[in-house]
Amino acid sequence: MPLTHTKELFAKALKGKYALGAFNVNNMELVQAIVEACEEEKAPLILQISKGARQYANPVYLKKLIEAAVSVSNIPIAVHLDHGDTFELCKQCIDEGFTSVMIDGSHLPFDKNAELCKRVVDYAHKHNCVVEGELGQLVGAQHDDGEEGGGYSKGGVYTHPDEAVEFVKQTNVDSLAVAIGNSHGAYKFKGTQHLNLERLKAIKKALLDAGLGDYPLVLHGASSVPKALVQEINQYGGKLGEDAAGVPEADIEIARRTGCTKVNIDTDLRLALTAGIRKAFAENPKEFDPRKYLGPARAKVKDLVRHKVKNVLCCAGHAFD
Ligand code: G3H
Ligand code: 13P
Ligand code: ZN
Helix, strand or coil: CCCHHHHHHHHHHHHHCCCEEEEEECCCHHHHHHHHHHHHHHHCCCEEEHHHHHHHHHHHHHHHHHHHHHCCCCCEEEEEEEEEECHHHHHHHHHHHCCCEECCCCCCCHHHHHHHHHHHHHHHCCCCCCCEEEEEECCCHHHCCCCCCCCCCCCCCHHHHCHHHHHHHHCCCCEEHHHHHHHHHHHHHHHHCCCCCHHHHHHHHHHHHHHCCCCCCCECCCCCCCCCHHHHHCCCCCCCCCCCCCCHHHHHHEEEEEEEEEEEHHHHHHHHHHHHHHHHHHHHHCCCCHHHHHHHHHHHHHHHHHHHHHHHHCCCCCCCC
């Protein structure tokens, strides 16, 4: 099956009320684990590649790995640039055949962000590629100052519903990553903090009321940082902090039902791979065949992805909708 466009995947996901997993890849083991889990669970899939992944693995290697994944599997797979930071990088990926790119101008003032995003959209749409933009800043719940700073005030860090409408209208972007208290990495929340799901609902409603339909939203920073993986890493010599915390799966569930159609997961894959490698090293300190520690680690990532697509994103069984 050739690479698929996220636009088609989004339309089906919105209709079926499930979310698409967008999993970051940097090497062969991650690609294999993710694709095998999704193939076995019949889940549509977005494989995403960051600028750092391109630098680490070499764009040609990653491209060939994805071509291999597409040729050995039957599920629809889209390939997406994660957090593209310049027009030039997005153009390069579009020219290389990516079916989707993200232009992340979220650090820029609204007008500059919209201008950059529109430039990428204009080029991408001429070349049959889909674009994700971002509005608001992914600084996490601990930096929301409420109404005065990070609340609904337009100077705040969370995505403002009216600005989301304006941004989509000005840029014609195909999907929008929102800031609702989400953040990247393994230390997302303190205590009992959650995503601001009311804000998410308000953004979704504003887009609908503005005539933009059931518009696809994207949730970055969607790793749950499972306690069991953190404990396993620490049991086998790791030193992750006590305060490692991710997005509760129940929050993802509500985000999914509210229309977060693309859910980005990287940290949880890193944790699973690390736990697998640490365990293998600790149990077999004499082992030095990479297959003996990367193999079990790959299996752990596969189990994690299987759990996500079946129980959290609910896209299992929807590959051939
Ligand atoms: O959002 C960022 C992703 O987790 C990719 O991270 O830039 O370290 O590859 P990276
Ligand atoms: P996590 O760090 O929560 O896995 O988020 C990944 C992400 O948003 C990639 O763009
Ligand atoms: Zn992200």
